[in-house]
Amino acid sequence: MSVSNLAFELADRRAEEERAAGIRRVQQAIRAAIEVTISPFCDCGVRIPDDRRQAMPHAKRCIDCETFVERQNRRSA
Ligand SMILES: [Zn+2]
Incomplete structure (x- = not known):
């Protein structure tokens, strides 16, 4: 594997992790909003x-x- 391929793969993996973290953040925000607006x-x-x-x-x-x-x-x- 060439260096540029490795760099691309690392960037790709990072983007994937950031997307997953973003989704988690949104889900947490939705859950928090539900928690605040509607009594459990x-x-x-x-x-x-x-x-x-x-x-x-x-x-x-x-x-x-x-x-x-x-x-x-x-x-x-
Ligand atoms: Zn009841």
């Missing part, structure tokens, strides 16, 4: 699981309460 706790005091909050960032209720409210809505409709 349901009205009943139960902490909404992180995987549920990531799947549904606007989820304000735990699964139990969500199920309860959905059932109430269905009954009143």
Whole structure:
């Protein structure tokens, strides 16, 4: 491998690492924004699981309460 090829490969790897770090930063920022804008706790005091909050960032209720409210809505409709 020539020196210029090695330099190119190192630059390429660096760019790849920087891109990965950038993506991580964005993901952390999104997670932090969710944490700040939406309380992780349901009205009943139960902490909404992180995987549920990531799947549904606007989820304000735990699964139990969500199920309860959905059932109430269905009954009143
Ligand atoms: Zn709840």
